[in-house]
Structures are given as structure tokens and as C-alpha cells.
Amino acid sequence: MDQKPREQQLAEPLVMTMLMTPEMANFSGNVHGGSILKLLDQVAYACAAHYSHQYTVTLSVDQVKFKKPVKVGELVTFYAQVNYVGRSTMEVGIKAIAEDIHAKSSRHTNSCYFTMVAVGDDGRPVTIPELLLDNPVSKARFVAAKLRRQLRQEHDATMQAIDLKWTEQLDILTEQEIDDALNSELQKGGVTS
Numbered sequence: 001m002d003q004k005p006r007e008q009q010l011a012e013p014l015v016m017t018m019l020m021t022p023e024m025a026n027f028s029g030n031v032h033g034g035s036i037l038k039l040l041d042q043v044a045y046a047c048a049a050h051y052s053h054q055y056t057v058t059l060s061v062d063q064v065k066f067k068k069p070v071k072v073g074e075l076v077t078f079y080a081q082v083n084y085v086g087r088s089t090m091e092v093g094i095k096a097i098a099e100d101i102h103a104k105s106s107r108h109t110n111s112c113y114f115t116m117v118a119v120g121d122d123g124r125p126v127t128i129p130e131l132l133l134d135n136p137v138s139k140a141r142f143v144a145a146k147l148r149r150q151l152r153q154e155h156d157a158t159m160q161a162i163d164l165k166w167t168e169q170l171d172i173l174t175e176q177e178i179d180d181a182l183n184s185e186l187q188k189g190g191v192t193s
């Protein structure tokens with residue numbers, strides 16, 4: 001990555017409205033979760049590429065909550081914003097609102113955060129402009145996104161430790177140790193067997 005002083009720039013919000021068409025439906029007639037995820041990924045890409053003027057790839061996505069089903073025939077509007085910029089990464093927050101045009105009603109269906117990485121022609125991360133924070137809302141969004149970034153790193157480390165102990169190095173545990181751990185987890189509640 002180059003070491004030149006970085007420019008600063010504002011992040012413009014991105015809004016995209018899509019009609020939910022029949023090929024997006026699952027067996028119950030509602031829009032398939034995967035169809036929504038694909039649209040969210042495209043919105044995140046458009047928002048991050050527009051900010052960075054670079055090709056971007058999805059590094060991670062978190063907090064996708066399907067709060068309400070989306071029906072075929074509804075309009076879904078995605079509101080996206082770059083909340084945080086690192087050296088090559090951007091956190092893009094997206095909120096989806098579904099609108100039933102016949103009932104003249106709308107509801108918040110999904111919210112999520114994508115981490116996008118700007119990459120060069122070789123597919124390696126490139127340095128992008130710093131985010132210009134010129135008002136309290138953008139500053140607060142940046143703080144929240146930075147806290148989420150830290151949380152993601154801690155979460156990644158914990159997940160890796162779990163994988164290492166309970167999958168990759170399973171052969172070094174005794175059957176007794178596994179039974180003890182299982183009993184301990186069952187006693188904590190919330191697990192059915």
C-alpha cells in the first residue's frame with residue numbers, strides 16, 4: 001500500500017428501490033432470504049465502490065436480521081451509508097424498508113452491516129480516502145462502527161479458539177473431558193438434547 005497523505009472525503013448516502021418479483025419467492029410466497037441477501041450485497045458493493053472509486057469485495061456481513069417477511073409485489077428500498085473507513089475497509093450500514101403500495105404501509109424489514117475491502121487490479125487491498133466527518137451524526141456513526149469493528153475482531157478470535165479446541169484439535173481431548181464439557185454446557189440451560 002502507498003504511504004502518500006490521504007485525501008478526505010464525505011460519504012454520500014445511497015438509496016436503491018427494487019420491485020420484489022415472483023422469481024424471488026420461496027415456497028411460502030414470501031421473498032427468499034437469499035434473494036434479499038444478494039440485493040443487500042449489491043447495494044453494499046455500489047455504496048463502497050462509489051465511495052472509494054475502486055472495485056470492492058465483501059469481507060464480511062453481520063447483523064442480518066429478517067425482522068418481517070417481504071412479499072412479492074412489494075417495493076423494497078435500501079438505504080445505505082459508509083459509516084467507517086479504515087485503510088482499505090469500509091463498513092456499509094444498510095436499512096431495508098418494504099412498502100405495500102396497495103395497503104399504503106411500509107415497515108422496516110432488515111438491517112445489516114457489510115465490511116467491504118477496496119482492491120486493486122491484483123486483488124490486493126488498496127488505500128482509500130479517509131472519511132470526512134463534518135457533523136455529529138457522521139461522527140457518532142463512525143464511533144459506533146469502530147466499536148463494532150473491535151467487537152468483530154474479538155468475535156473472530158473467540159470463534160477461532162472454539163474451532164481449534166472443538167474441531168481441529170479434538171483428538172487431544174479425552175472422552176471424559178468432552179462429556180464434562182457437554183454436561184457443563186447442558187447445565188447452563190438453553191440447550192435441548
Ligand SMILES: CC(C)(COP(=O)(O)OP(=O)(O)OC[C@H]1O[C@@H](n2cnc3c(N)ncnc32)[C@H](O)[C@@H]1OP(=O)(O)O)[C@@H](O)C(=O)NCCC(=O)NCCS
Pocket residue numbers: 057058059085086087088089090117119123124125152153156
Ligand atoms: C478481502 C481480502 C482482499 C483481504 O485480504 P487480506 O490479505 O486479509 O488483506 P489485509 O490483511 O491487508 O487486510 C485488509 C483489510 O481487511 C481487514 N481484515 C482482513 N481480515 C479481516 C478479518 N478477518 N476481520 C476483520 N477485518 C479484516 C484488515 O483489518 C484490513 O483493514 P484496513 O485496510 O482497513 O486496515 C481477501 O480476504 C479476499 O480476497 N477475500 C475474498 C473476498 C471475496 O471474494 N468476497 C466475496 C465472497 S463471495
